[in-house]
Amino acid sequence: xxxxxxxxxxxxxxxxxxxxxxxxxxxxxxxxxxxxxxxxxxxxxxxxxxxxxxxxxxxxxxxxxxxxxxxxxxxxxxxxxxxxxxxxxxxxxxxxxxxxxxxxxxxxxxxxxxxxxxxxxxxxxxxxxxxxxxxxxxxxxxxxxxxxxxxxxxxxxxxxxxxxxxxxxxxxxxxxxxxxxxxxxxxxxxxxxxxxxxxxxxxxxxxxxxxxxxxxxxxxxxxxxxxxxxxxxxxxxxxxxxxxxxxxxxxxxxxxxxxxxxxxxxxxxxxxxxxxxxxxxxxxxxxxxxxxxxxxxxxxxxxxxxxxxxxxxxxxxxxxxxxxxxxxxxxxxxxxxxxxxxxxxxxxxxxxxxxxxx
Numbered sequence: 001x002x003x004x005x006x007x008x009x010x011x012x013x014x015x016x017x018x019x020x021x022x023x024x025x026x027x028x029x030x031x032x033x034x035x036x037x038x039x040x041x042x043x044x045x046x047x048x049x050x051x052x053x054x055x056x057x058x059x060x061x062x063x064x065x066x067x068x069x070x071x072x073x074x075x076x077x078x079x080x081x082x083x084x085x086x087x088x089x090x091x092x093x094x095x096x097x098x099x100x101x102x103x104x105x106x107x108x109x110x111x112x113x114x115x116x117x118x119x120x121x122x123x124x125x126x127x128x129x130x131x132x133x134x135x136x137x138x139x140x141x142x143x144x145x146x147x148x149x150x151x152x153x154x155x156x157x158x159x160x161x162x163x164x165x166x167x168x169x170x171x172x173x174x175x176x177x178x179x180x181x182x183x184x185x186x187x188x189x190x191x192x193x194x195x196x197x198x199x200x201x202x203x204x205x206x207x208x209x210x211x212x213x214x215x216x217x218x219x220x221x222x223x224x225x226x227x228x229x230x231x232x233x234x235x236x237x238x239x240x241x242x243x244x245x246x247x248x249x250x251x252x253x254x255x256x257x258x259x260x261x262x263x264x265x266x267x268x269x270x271x272x273x274x275x276x277x278x279x280x281x282x283x284x285x286x287x288x289x290x291x292x293x294x295x296x297x298x299x300x301x302x303x304x305x306x307x308x309x310x311x312x313x314x315x316x317x318x319x320x321x322x323x324x325x326x327x328x329x330x331x332x333x334x335x336x337x338x339x340x341x342x343x344x345x346x347x348x349x350x351x352x353x354x355x356x357x358x
Contacts, residue, residue, distance in 0.1 A: 006065075007032035007190050008053070008158065013062030015048055015214075022048045023059070024214040032157075035184050035191045037201040040211035041237070046194045047162060049211070053192070054160055055079050067157065081158040082151030086166055088143050090135040090150075096122070097131045100150045107154060121149040124186075140168045141176050148183065161193040165200065173197075177204050198238050202226065210234050232354050235277045242280065242323055244316050245356065248272040254353065257316045259294060261346065266353045273356040280309070280325035282350035285336075286343040293345040296322060298338050303328075310336065312344070 006029040015023040023045045030036055038046035051057040053064060055076035064072045071079050090099050100118045109117070122128045125145040135143055144164055151159060164180075165173045181204050184191050195201050201208050202222040209219040210233075218230045229235035232243065246256040248268045254261050254276065261276070268274055286293065296314030299321055307328055311321040324344065336342070 005031050007034075007067060008192075009063075009065040010049070010053070011063040011065070013049070013052060013064065014060050015045075015052060015057060016060045022214055023052070026062070026214070026216055028209060028216065028219070030190060030192070032190055033188045034206050035181070035193070035204065036207045036209060037205040038192065038194045038209050038211060039196070039198065039201040039237075040217075041196060044211040045214040046196075046211050048214075050160055050162055050192060050194050053158075054081060054083055080156050081160050082154070082156040083160040084144070084147045084151050084162065084164045086163040088135075088147040088164075088167075090143060090147060092135050095132050095134055096127065096138070096146050099135070099146055100153055103150065104153055117153060118149075121153060125149050125183075139172075141172050144168070144176060145179075148180075152187065152189065157190060159189045159191040161191065163194055163196070166195070166197070173200070180204060202238070210237065212237075227350075229277065229352055232275060232277065235352060235354075240280055240323060242278045242283070242317065244276045244278060244322075246274050246276050246353075248274060257294070261348060261351075263348045263351065263353060268353070268355060275354045275356055276346070277352040277354065278346045279350065280323045281307075282347060283322070283324045284345050284347070285310070285324060285326060286345070288343055293343045295341060295343050298336060298340045298342060300338060301336060308336070312342070314344075 008030040010026055010028045013023055013026045014021065026049060038049055040046050048057060052059045055074060059072065062072070063070060066080065091102065094102065097118055100121055101114045104114045104117060119128070122131055125148060127142060127145055130138065130142065135146070138146065165176055168176065177200055193204070205222055207219060208222055208225050210217045210225065212233055218225060218234045225234065226238055229238060235241045244256055246254045248266065248270055249255050249260065250270055252262055252264050254263050254266065254274060256276065294314060294316055296312030298310060299313045300311040302309040308326045310324040310326060312324060314322050316322070
């Protein structure tokens with residue numbers, strides 16, 4: 001049975017395309033009013049999962065329950081959702097008003113009620129003065145808003161978004177994801193968005209489901225997924241991470257190169273080879289070299305506006321460069337140069353540890 005507070009439950013869902021397993025025994029629960037993201041690389045199964053929920057793909061195995069009703073066998077037309085595709089799929093020969101009203105007309109709504117509803121939605125998305133315009137006369141962001149208005153016209157309880165921002169340029173995308181978040185807060189609709197953009201998912205979702213090869217690798221709040229990634233795939237996919245090889249000396253100490261790091265609660269037995277994952281912003285640099293911290297040579301420095309990205313050649317990562325991000329504050333950050341030898345330390349409270357795959 002699904003959790004008592006679940007609005008949407010997916011149980012042991014699998015999807016085969018011939019012999020290819022696109023979804024592998026996926027189970028998730030989503031509460032009413034949540035905004036969740038399915039996040040992962042291309043081909044991980046996130047869009048297939050969304051399409052199964054919508055009924056656009058038929059699952060090979062498993063059950064989908066929406067608002068306590070099993071919908072797995074229902075056709076798309078009988079499922080309670082609105083959807084926005086990556087391409088928006090607006091009718092080019094219809095005006096904004098006609099695009100939004102199209103579904104309502106098919107449902108047999110009265111003309112007066114249709115006019116009232118469309119005017120409400122155009123006001124909601126801030127495009128009341130664009131009613132008579134055609135999609136070709138709109139910007140990408142305006143087209144997205146019309147597609148959203150059309151998706152919620154019939155007042156569905158579930159909104160599905162299939163990479164709705166990916167066709168837009170970077171600045172517009174950042175602006176519209178904030179609008180999308182505000183839009184969700186105003187309506188309180190249960191919303192599922194598919195994206196491959198980590199920053200997008202982190203900034204907008206209540207919870208993230210990270211997927212790879214048809215499986216859910218981890219789910220949780222953006223903060224938890226970022227700070228407490230459960231495996232190297234998630235740590236590497238969400239943001240940027242340095243992976244450093246080490247060896248467990250005891251329950252409180254991990255040895256890296258010729259240094260020791262206190263790390264309480266790593267849970268691995270003595271002698272276990274591990275990967276220590278350190279986010280670039282969680283590494284502290286120092287001009288002083290002392291025996292209790294690591295050292296490295298500055299191989300490159302990138303100015304990225306609010307912070308510097310520093311690449312270090314160091315013995316603890318012999319096959320690649322250690323990446324350190326430092327805010328642009330203080331003389332030290334401004335004066336660091338290629339060729340400098342600097343010290344650095346990693347704070348145990350900001351590290352994750354994983355067992356090495358042999």
